[in-house]
Amino acid sequence: MTQLALVIDLNTCVGCSACVTSCKEWNTSGEAGPMTDMMPYGEDPTGTFFNRVQTFEIGTYPNTQTVHFPKSCLHCEEPPCVPVCPTGASYKREEDGIVLVDYDKCIGCKYCSWACPYGAREIDEKQKVMKKCTLCVDRIYDQTLPEPERKPACVLACPADARIFGDVHDPQSEVSVLIREQGGYALMPEWGTKPANHYLPRRKQEMHIHADELERADNPLSKEDLKIDDKDITSVDGFGGW
Amino acid sequence: MHPAFSVIFLTTLIGIGQGLFLALFTGQLYALAQLVPLQDSETFYAHGSALALVFLIAGLIASFFHLGRPERAWRSATKWRTSWLAREVIVLPAAMGLIAMYGAAHYLSFTKPLFTVSGVLPVDLTLLIGLAATGATFALFVCTGMIYASIRFIREWATPLTIFNFIFMGGASGFVLATLFSLFEAPELVALFGFWAIILTTAALITRSISLWRNANGTPKSTIQSAIGVRHPKIVQTATGAMGGSFNTKEFRSGSPASRVRQAKYLFMLLVFIAPLALLALALTTISSSLAWPLLALAFVIQYAGLLLERWTFFADATHPQNLYYQSM
Numbered sequence: 001m002t003q004l005a006l007v008i009d010l011n012t013c014v015g016c017s018a019c020v021t022s023c024k025e026w027n028t029s030g031e032a033g034p035m036t037d038m039m040p041y042g043e044d045p046t047g048t049f050f051n052r053v054q055t056f057e058i059g060t061y062p063n064t065q066t067v068h069f070p071k072s073c074l075h076c077e078e079p080p081c082v083p084v085c086p087t088g089a090s091y092k093r094e095e096d097g098i099v100l101v102d103y104d105k106c107i108g109c110k111y112c113s114w115a116c117p118y119g120a121r122e123i124d125e126k127q128k129v130m131k132k133c134t135l136c137v138d139r140i141y142d143q144t145l146p147e148p149e150r151k152p153a154c155v156l157a158c159p160a161d162a163r164i165f166g167d168v169h170d171p172q173s174e175v176s177v178l179i180r181e182q183g184g185y186a187l188m189p190e191w192g193t194k195p196a197n198h199y200l201p202r203r204k205q206e207m208h209i210h211a212d213e214l215e216r217a218d219n220p221l222s223k224e225d226l227k228i229d230d231k232d233i234t235s236v237d238g239f240g241g242w
Numbered sequence: 243m244h245p246a247f248s249v250i251f252l253t254t255l256i257g258i259g260q261g262l263f264l265a266l267f268t269g270q271l272y273a274l275a276q277l278v279p280l281q282d283s284e285t286f287y288a289h290g291s292a293l294a295l296v297f298l299i300a301g302l303i304a305s306f307f308h309l310g311r312p313e314r315a316w317r318s319a320t321k322w323r324t325s326w327l328a329r330e331v332i333v334l335p336a337a338m339g340l341i342a343m344y345g346a347a348h349y350l351s352f353t354k355p356l357f358t359v360s361g362v363l364p365v366d367l368t369l370l371i372g373l374a375a376t377g378a379t380f381a382l383f384v385c386t387g388m389i390y391a392s393i394r395f396i397r398e399w400a401t402p403l404t405i406f407n408f409i410f411m412g413g414a415s416g417f418v419l420a421t422l423f424s425l426f427e428a429p430e431l432v433a434l435f436g437f438w439a440i441i442l443t444t445a446a447l448i449t450r451s452i453s454l455w456r457n458a459n460g461t462p463k464s465t466i467q468s469a470i471g472v473r474h475p476k477i478v479q480t481a482t483g484a485m486g487g488s489f490n491t492k493e494f495r496s497g498s499p500a501s502r503v504r505q506a507k508y509l510f511m512l513l514v515f516i517a518p519l520a521l522l523a524l525a526l527t528t529i530s531s532s533l534a535w536p537l538l539a540l541a542f543v544i545q546y547a548g549l550l551l552e553r554w555t556f557f558a559d560a561t562h563p564q565n566l567y568y569q570s571m
Contacts, residue, residue: 020483045486052483054567056466058474069470071483071567083324084392086331087317107318108310111327113493114243117395117464119564122489128310185471188464188563191395199471 003077003097003169004135005196006155007178008070011203013162015053015068022157023051023072023133031138036126048124050133051154067202070163072154073120073133074187074195075099081112081121090130097169097196098137103129117191135165168196243396244493245557251304253386254415254549256334257408259297260379261416261442262423263341266290267372268438269424269431274369281428283348287368290423291345294416298338326392330385337382340375347371383409390556397462398560403453410446411514411552415545417442418518421525422538432534436526440519443545447515450552454507457559464563479569491568496558506555513548517541 027050028035037047051072058065075092079099082090089105090112092098101112101121106129113121113130121132136152139145149156155163166175175198178184184198266287273280281287306312315331322328347353347368355364387405394400417439424431466477482491496503521541525534 017483046484046488049484049488052488053481054479054483055481056470056472057478057480058472058476060476066480067470067472080395083321084327086319086321086325086328087314088321089317105314105317106311107314109308109318109327110310110493111325111389113489114562115393115395117563119490119494119562119567123310123493125489187471188468190463190468201471 001097001169002095002167003075003196004140004166005075005097005168005175005198006072006135006152007164007166007168007175007184007198007200009160009162009164009178009182009200010067010069011162011200012160013053013068013070014160015055015066016159017053018157018159019070019154019163020049020051020053022153024049026136026139026153027134030136032131032134034124034127035131036124038125046125048122048131050122050131065202070154071118071120072197073099073135074118074193074197075133075135077194077196078192080191080193081116084111084115086111096167098135099132100134100137101130101132103127103131106130117188117193118195140165168198243557243560243562244495244497245554246308248304248306248308250550250553250557252301252308253408254546254553255297255301255304256382256386257412257549258415258419258546259294259301259341260337260382261413262290262294262297262419263344263375263379263416264413265417265420265435265438266294267344267376269420269428269434270368270372272431272434274363278434279430281431283351283353283368286424286427287348288345289427290420291341291348293419293423294341295338295345298334298341302334302338326385326388330382330389333378333382333385337375337378340371340378344368344371344375380409383412395464395563396560397460398453398457399556401453401456403449403456406449407446407453410442410449411549414439414442414446414514414518415542415549418522418538418542418545421522422535422542425529425535425538429529432529433526436522436529436538440522440526443515443519443522447511447519450515451511462561462563464566466566466569469563469566479567482568482570488568490564494562494565494568498558503555503558506551506558510548510552510555513544514552515548517548518545 024035027033035048039045051070054069054071056067056069058067075098079092082092087105087107089102091100093100108123108128110123121130124131140150142150151165155165164175164178166173168175170176178200179198182200184200186195186198269281272278306315309315319328319331322332352367355366358364384405387408390399391401391404417435421432421435421439424435467473518541521537525537528534
């Protein structure tokens with residue numbers, strides 16, 4: 001069983017929204033489009049997006065961290081949005097686990113959006129059907145594209161390489177290794193929706209320097225000033241008697 | 243959640259229709275047990291069923307305004323194995339059909355007993371259709387309630403109380419209308435229906451009060467910490483990922499300040515339960531006077547207005563975990 005998904009590294013995401021714009025560009029003109037904007041130049045602009053980058057501030061100044069948090073459909077392994085759909089327009093693909101909406105069957109009742117705890121679905125104000133991330137299903141299998149480009153548009157656009165695409169069911173895939181070794185986690189695990197997309201946590205890089213790394217106890221230059229007996233000097237490398 | 247008027251009208255109107263039919267059939271069962279005199283098939287049962295159908299059809303029409311693509315509504319019956327919404331789409335017309343058949347059977351006077359149970363209970367066609375329609379009516383209440391109760395993410399809805407509220411409030415409004423209707427068509431049944439209207443309104447008062455208390459007390463399962471996976475007590479959102487609003491900032495909020503939602507709760511408690519109970523009690527003590535019908539009409543209108551407000555609050559009061567991702571604008 002294949003389960004395609006994204007791994008999003010919050011440690012490297014810089015919140016540039018390149019994934020948002022490239023997603024919109026690819027999908028609005030692709031099979032999943034159009035992604036309608038309403039009053040884009042008006043006072044209260046709104047529109048359909050499959051992917052948004054949100055920003056959170058953690059902690060109290062001065063001990064704060066800014067976390068940029070890209071959010072799109074998580075392609076849950078137990079998608080709660082699928083069984084509630086009365087028409088079968090919302091479905092999960094057997095072959096690769098992508099959750100999709102059939103725009104020709106959707107009646108725009110919004111019930112699936114109520115059943116998604118992540119707010120991953122958005123109704124298209126113009127087409128009046130529910131829309132969501134397709135993992136660029138019209139791109140990742142496109143044989144006319146060169147092999148390295150058969151990835152979701154957001155992944156290709158990310159300048160920080162914070163978005164990694166792959167099969168989370170294959171234990172040796174890049175995404176699986178990252179989840180396993182870099183502490184990848186799922187959002188709102190309390191609902192048992194088993195999101196396929198995972199997030200890698202913020203990891204603060206700290207350098208630990210011990211005093212004897214700055215000044216070797218057996219440094220010959222300082223040794224000349226020492227008045228104590230050689231026997232008492234503990235050495236890090238066992239060649240203290242130099 | 244955003245209160246959609248289409249759904250508010252759908253659930254309240256079909257509630258009246260369902261309750262009115264249940265009242266009619268209750269009248270027939272009482273007559274069968276010879277507790278009340280048998281009513282005229284055409285003027286009472288047929289006209290009553292037609293009135294119930296009017297409300298059911300009005301509710302069905304209202305439901306279409308909820309759909310973005312109403313022309314595809316026929317598709318919504320396909321996934322009945324998993325979706326309570328699809329089940330409702332099937333059960334609603336089925337209940338309507340059975341109630342129409344019930345009215346038609348009475349209108350055509352198919353009241354000759356087909357067989358007799360234990361030599362004392364004559365069973366005719368109207369009784370059989372009525373039983374089936376009663377089953378469909380209750381199934382419809384369960385489907386409507388489960389559409390909301392089955393969404394486990396919305397804490398305020400995910401409780402069996404939701405179904406009981408739909409049954410008792412729909413039943414109450416239907417029986418109040420039946421009391422008013424019987425004042426003109428079957429004066430012998432006014433006391434019976436009025437009595438049941440009081441019981442159902444009281445039952446609804448109890449279950450709705452419990453659900454209000456339950457919703458006010460309790461903690462949401464999801465937190466901002468579990469939503470973004472950062473373990474820190476202080477997390478403040480600084481950007482939602484949209485300059486203006488989006489579907490996510492509109493659909494999952496009431497759009498009204500919390501104070502207005504709170505006021506609506508007090509007001510609907512008064513309009514749905516307290517005022518109709520007082521008016522019903524007053525009307526039942528003055529059945530024979532000319533005051534009875536204005537009192538009952540007032541009780542029905544006030545209760546329906548209250549039910550619209552109650553359903554509005556049902557949505558406005560519901561919180562959705564996705565709002566954790568859309569806290570600041």
